[in-house]
Amino acid sequence: MSTIASDLRVKVRPSEARGHVDAGWLKSAHSFSFANYFDRNNMNFHNLRVINDDWVAAGGGFPMHPHENFEIFSYMLEGALAHEDTMGNGSTVRKGGIQFMSTGSGVQHSEFNPSSTDETHLLQIWLIPDRKNTTPRYEMLELDDIARDGNLQLFLSHDGRDGSIRTEAAADVYSGKLNSNDTIRFELADERVVYVHVARGEVQINGETLKDGDAIEAEGNGTLELTNGENAEVVLFHLSPRR
Template sequence: MLNTASDLKIKVRAGSARGHANAGWLKSAHSFSFANYYDRNNMHFHNLRVINDDWIAGDGGFPMHPHENFEIFSYMLEGELEHKDTMGNGSTVRKGGIQFMSTGTGVQHSEFNPSPEAPSHLLQIWLIPARKNTTPRYEMLDLDDTARDGKLQLFLSHDGRDGSIRTEAAADVYSGKLDGKDEINFELNDHRAVYVHVARGELQINGATLEDGDAIEAEGRGSLVLNNAKGAEIIVFHLSDRP
């Protein structure tokens, strides 16, 4: 645990400590307990329940399966992912894209890598909603490199502001890219917590060096300083246990 001059508390989570699964067509690293990886002390962080770092081989994928009362999105890092669901949606998301489902009262969907050869690399993320049994929804969004080079782009929010996708979770989620002298300051001054996941690359957060797959949990009041980056792409979760 890193303690700063403020009352901000920061815990570094090493990517090497994640749970792992290998089904041949799927290789996955689990930041929180999932499937056969179980740690009763690592079930979630506030309302962030799942971060799975998935590599899906060509023509591999998940057949139709159900979800309910989770906010689920795929964050594409490489390749493509084809989606179909019982709401009638059918689409393909590519590198730099977000594919989102608010599953509410229940929905079934499938996800496949449409390429016969090239793997798909994505983060699948689940948030716990503040309201249950809502009407299911599906949306897509392309991230903007201009809006996130050395900055944070809000792409998922509790109120759908600034062109972001609205989620039923009490959460705002940002994507950012940092390199060289880029620096981002993120302030914590309310009842919310912050989780930063390094999707790839390297950077420092309040002096701690993080690499691909690493993360930090932050609670309290104070400033997170993100800098000294080398090709870093991050996801920042501003989380609350309250609606």
């Protein structure tokens, strides 16, 4: 890791280092080991376990399958995703929306692209919960373009504050958008860590230029400064370290 702010250690994770899958109906880039992509040195970043950058072809999708003891959400970038589960939920989330499941003691669900013509683009993200075998939950939330224009909008948190979805993981997750004149500063302290994934566009973080699919890991005490955005959209994870 390189130090680019006082006592702040930052590691860049380039997009090309991700694992890639092409199943025809699904094209995906895996930030961490997942399915057929395995790297024992890249299993997770603390309690952040999965970031899959998924492109789902028209009509494609995942049939009913089980999950347990993960906090899973879809972060929609383009198109739509239809969801059904064994809790009785059935819904469709679209660009700018969040679809969340706290899978706890176990749930099955399916998800597919309901369009007959358009691809769906999303980030599928898994967090490791602090507590196991809790009662499964499902929620949706629409991100606010105004609230995250040059700012960070909290949309997932350990305590459900400020209108965010509550998660069993020790994590606060934010979405932000930046263009040329925007600056976002985020303070790290109290031994917490940060992971920033660039969902699209280009942005500088403490002087490092990051593009679509790049990410950074940050640990220590100091300030992350996001500047010089070009149609940039980022997802920032503020996490408690796993011991």
